[in-house]
Amino acid sequence: MTKPMRWITTLLLLGVVALAVFVAAVLYDLNRSIAPIDQADADPSAEALEEKIARGEYIAHVSDCVACHTVPGEAPFAGGYGLETPFGELFASNITPDDETGIGGWELADFDRALRHGQGSNGYLYPAMPYTAYARLSDQDVSDLWAYMQTIEPVEHEVNENQFPFPYNQRWLLAGWNLLFFHEEATANELAQSQDPVERGRYLVEGAGHCSACHSPKNALGANSGEPLSGATLQGWHAPDLTPNAHTGLGKWSSEQVVDYLKSGTNEFAVAAGPMREAVENSTQYMTDEDLSAIAAYLQSVPESSHTAPQPLDAGEAAMRQGASIYATQCSACHVSHGEGVRQMIPSLVGNSQVNAPDPASLLQVVLKGAEGPDTYANPTGAGMPAFDWKLSDEEVANVLTYVRNSWGNAAEPVTAAEVATERDARGARSALKASRE
Secondary structure (H helix, E strand, O other): OOHHHHHHHHHHHHHHHHHHHHHHHHHHHHHOOOOOOOOOOOOOOHHHHHHHHHHHHHHHHHHOHHHHHOOOOOOOOOOOOEEEEOOEEEEOOOOOOOOOOOOOOOOHHHHHHHHHHOEEOOEEOOOOOOHHHHOOOOHHHHHHHHHHHOOOOOOOOOOOOEOOOOOOOOHHHHHHHHHHHOOOOOOOHHHHOOOOHHHHHHHHHHHHOOOHHHHOOEOOOOOEOOOOOOOEEEOOEEEOOOOOOOOOOOOOOOHHHHHHHHHHOEOOOOEOOOHHHHHHHHOHHHOOHHHHHHHHHHHOOOOOOOOOOOOOOOOOOHHHHHHHHHHHHHOHHHHOOOOOOEOOOEOOOOOOOOOOOOOOHHHHHHHHHOEOOOOOOOOOOOOOEOOOOOOOOHHHHHHHHHHHOOOOOOOOOOOOHHHHHHHHHHOOOOOOHHHHHO
16 A cells, blocks of 8 residues: 555544544433423422413513514414524424424423523524523523423424525534534523622623624624624624624613613614514513613623724715715605704614614615614604615615714714615615616
């Protein structure tokens, strides 16, 4: 055997051994025992069970379970909702207690294994299910949530969850992802009951609320990377910086404004749109004022992101002049002439962190396709934003956004017509009538 052939043979043998070790590790991981939940109330009285279920319903709201596991307008928790990921579309499972198509045959241990350890009936769960955050849930909250889920109406609805192309449809490969990015932590039994608002807020933000799932940057494999809560772009929307950065984050927001936003979907600076509108409607509006205040306290305590303000464009530049003219005719009627907006209805554009965001994705979505206002108990008549895709050309959208992002103390990179065209095509927005005529 020649020397090159010996090297090739050796490498192949090493590869086979490595694969065998990896498969063995996967089988061990999927079959290893997990410490059982401490159930101090394993056999509650009828009254205690009612309270337990009510607590579980609250945890379901805080965890926003219904948003991913419910197709709008269809049975709650019956699954089938499509989740866009960089690797393809994933369909959320049926988590009603149906014996055949849901989780009716599960026990608490099975529920815990999926929720906090990322292992379901078909093997590893994809991290689109935020088990990396839910791993921080306390035993009590998991037990209460399980008690509530058993009260949901069973729905027979078969869901083909995994429609990823090869190799992403191979769930066993997620053992490697977990090895790299998922480090199971001790459950937060004490933190969940903390009387310290900051610690309680940390439990809610990092655990049940899974805010990092959208608001933290991601690497090429979809894992959190970079500065936590410093903002990220997912599904065509920019989830903004939640740190105390005064330019791109919440540095200018008071605690009361954070609470108002999470409770009603609106405040002086923002109106929830896109995925955040769904989060407010399905989740945060149901949270207690104490928990919302705790979230605000925690977000004000985290390290400020490193985003800095660029030099704003000169008002005399062509894009700024054209943008100012478009703003005056198309935007000022609602956002008023100097961008102040209308209190609790139309957000101010002045010092607006989303306006100053490094990525204008959300602004492009809202201008091109419009946005529904949030429908909450605290604000049942939220104002929406009309679509301008039919009315403004790519260059006009780019110029007006460039103007808004560099006026009234704002400072952000200009938007280009090419970016608008790309977004228009990606989101299925209409062509401008004038462009169609030309």
